[in-house]
Amino acid sequence: xxxxxxxxxxxxxxxxxxxxxxxxxxxxxxxxxxxxxxxxxxxxxxxxxxxxxxxxxxxxxxxxxxxxxxxxxxxxxxxxxxxxxxxxxxxxxxxxxxxxxxxxxxxxxxxxxxxxxxxxxxxxxxxxxxxxxxxxxxxxxxxxxxxxxxxxxxxxxxxxxxxxxxxxxxxxxxxxxxxxxxxxxxxxxxxxxxxxxxxxxxxxxxxxxxxxxxxxxxxxxxxxxxxxxxxxxxxxxxxxxxxxxxxxxxxxxxxxxxxxxxxxxxxxxxxxxxxxxxxxxxxxxxxxxxxxxxxxxxxxxxxxxxxxxxxxxxxxx
Numbered sequence: 001x002x003x004x005x006x007x008x009x010x011x012x013x014x015x016x017x018x019x020x021x022x023x024x025x026x027x028x029x030x031x032x033x034x035x036x037x038x039x040x041x042x043x044x045x046x047x048x049x050x051x052x053x054x055x056x057x058x059x060x061x062x063x064x065x066x067x068x069x070x071x072x073x074x075x076x077x078x079x080x081x082x083x084x085x086x087x088x089x090x091x092x093x094x095x096x097x098x099x100x101x102x103x104x105x106x107x108x109x110x111x112x113x114x115x116x117x118x119x120x121x122x123x124x125x126x127x128x129x130x131x132x133x134x135x136x137x138x139x140x141x142x143x144x145x146x147x148x149x150x151x152x153x154x155x156x157x158x159x160x161x162x163x164x165x166x167x168x169x170x171x172x173x174x175x176x177x178x179x180x181x182x183x184x185x186x187x188x189x190x191x192x193x194x195x196x197x198x199x200x201x202x203x204x205x206x207x208x209x210x211x212x213x214x215x216x217x218x219x220x221x222x223x224x225x226x227x228x229x230x231x232x233x234x235x236x237x238x239x240x241x242x243x244x245x246x247x248x249x250x251x252x253x254x255x256x257x258x259x260x261x262x263x264x265x266x267x268x269x270x271x272x273x274x275x276x277x278x279x280x281x282x283x284x285x286x287x288x289x290x291x292x293x294x295x296x297x298x299x300x301x302x303x304x305x306x307x308x309x310x311x312x313x314x315x316x317x
Contacts, residue, residue: 034292113247137222141270164221
């Protein structure tokens with residue numbers, strides 16, 4: 001199985017970051033990446049896909065956002081071209097142009113749920129397996145292989161759908177889809193059950209995975225490789241959803257996928273950073289900086305800042 005397409009869902013309005021997200025789409029928020037270049041979030045995620053071997057990227061966006069994304073990226077590119085003497089600017093411009101060349105867009109006309117957003121990419125994907133990423137998660141690893149590449153490797157080797165997962169403490173599992181299943185080998189699991197945003201009590205009863213630390217569960221990492229069968233399932237859910245009303249979510253479709261065909265999970269060597277939660281952008285920026293070329297400078301500045309704040313607190317008390 002060869003995976004050459006990726007889908008990035010970016011139709012959400014970023015309600016948790018309002019009013020900032022009403023001015024700038026959260027996928028266009030600027031962060032300093034590991035290479036020291038300032039990039040919009042969507043570029044960092046896009047490069048996760050491209051550096052993992054993906055050839056084409058489809059972005060699922062809200063109505064009118066394709067123009068916004070293209071205008072922002074074009075303006076950024078023009079600004080970089082105005083800095084011909086800067087090697088960093090030249091490299092940023094090259095990577096940005098490569099991303100723009102690979103981009104396609106699909107529109108989610110109405111916010112009908114995450115599953116519906118994925119379904120909107122059906123025409124772009126066709127009958128191929130594809131990499132699925134979300135626009136508010138960044139992935140950082142200390143390995144040479146990107147997190148997405150780790151998931152792709154298993155999917156291509158086993159010729160089946162694979163979800164990246166991360167062992168997550170029980171007090172935050174209410175943010176994520178959570179899976180249970182049997183360990184096959186090392187960090188690989190056969191998915192048997194999927195529950196969206198479970199409570200700790202539900203997780204304790206239904207999602208225990210032998211071998212994990214107490215109070216930890218396997219939660220989605222925000223990286224999936226899915227076979228075209230997911231669209232067959234989503235077709236059914238979209239038809240049912242339109243009859244009955246309500247949003248079409250992805251997790252029930254993934255549970256059905258696990259029932260119909262082989263569906264694996266792999267604990268990736270890396271961590272996800274959700275920029276949509278409180279302090280998420282700050283945490284992601286610190287993580288990027290600590291994993292990048294400016295690590296020593298950032299670490300020194302953080303230590304200096306903490307020292308200054310604590311000294312002021314001490315004097316105030």
